[in-house]
Amino acid sequence: MAGAAASSVDRKIRVLLVEDEAINRAVARAVPKAAGGVELNEAENGEEAVRRVRELGTGGGAYDLILTDRQMPVMDGHEATRQIRALGVTTPIVGVSSDCLAADVDAFIKAGADDLTPKPLSKEKLDRILAKFGLA
Amino acid sequence: MAASPLNQLNSHISNMYNSGLLDEHFMEMWRLQDGEESPDFIAGLVTTFLTDGDQIFNELAQLLERPFVDLDALSNKLVQLKGCSSSVGARQVRLACVQLFKFVSQQKNRDE
Numbered sequence: 001m002a003g004a005a006a007s008s009v010d011r012k013i014r015v016l017l018v019e020d021e022a023i024n025r026a027v028a029r030a031v032p033k034a035a036g037g038v039e040l041n042e043a044e045n046g047e048e049a050v051r052r053v054r055e056l057g058t059g060g061g062a063y064d065l066i067l068t069d070r071q072m073p074v075m076d077g078h079e080a081t082r083q084i085r086a087l088g089v090t091t092p093i094v095g096v097s098s099d100c101l102a103a104d105v106d107a108f109i110k111a112g113a114d115d116l117t118p119k120p121l122s123k124e125k126l127d128r129i130l131a132k133f134g135l136a
Numbered sequence: 137m138a139a140s141p142l143n144q145l146n147s148h149i150s151n152m153y154n155s156g157l158l159d160e161h162f163m164e165m166w167r168l169q170d171g172e173e174s175p176d177f178i179a180g181l182v183t184t185f186l187t188d189g190d191q192i193f194n195e196l197a198q199l200l201e202r203p204f205v206d207l208d209a210l211s212n213k214l215v216q217l218k219g220c221s222s223s224v225g226a227r228q229v230r231l232a233c234v235q236l237f238k239f240v241s242q243q244k245n246r247d248e
Contacts, residue, residue, distance in 0.1 A: 071215055099215065
């Protein structure tokens with residue numbers, strides 16, 4: 001079931017990071033390495049993220065968590081979230097954005113996300129997110 | 137005796153942190169750097185930031201040089217630079233983006 005915690009010691013938590021900026025992806029790659037037990041996949045824009053999620057479906061190969069930037073070329077994080085939800089995917093989606101005012105949080109939640117965390121992603125923030133959704 | 141290059145680097149980074157140029161996130165990235173697996177992690181990060189930052193600054197300059205400044209495009213570029221600078225812990229750049237974004241937002245509200 002998408003979003004369920006790893007059922008065995010060997011199964012890593014599958015996270016999809018949706019981020020267009022190379023530097024932000026580089027930083028995000030280092031964080032799961034420090035956290036341990038996380039397998040990070042990457043998409044450079046919302047359209048690629050939707051395609052990857054659609055291909056995996058909602059079965060055992062699905063992602064356990066999706067972290068998405070807001071502002072991206074081709075398709076932004078809000079639209080990607082809407083389209084992923086329209087596929088019937090219930091995987092937790094957390095926005096990772098430079099803008100975290102109340103209005104920004106509301107916009108992401110309205111699009112179907114479960115939470116929003118400010119950039120940059122850190123080990124502490126990732127641990128908190130994993131714990132919040134029962135993935136730790 | 138002159139300090140070793142590593143000690144000099146550590147001292148320089150401490151100075152930059154203490155003077156507010158770098159924030160705690162850079163220090164966290166510094167600690168995450170694994171000497172065996174990814175010895176060039178910080179160097180790669182900083183190089184990417186400088187390259188991407190340079191491009192964004194050029195794009196900002198081009199936007200500002202136009203007879204009619206596209207404030208939405210300007211805002212988007214500032215958000216982009218803010219995100220990059222926060223990811224690498226470049227505190228002063230991030231704060232400058234916040235201030236500029238506030239100014240641009242005020243201009244947008246005035247124009248509406």
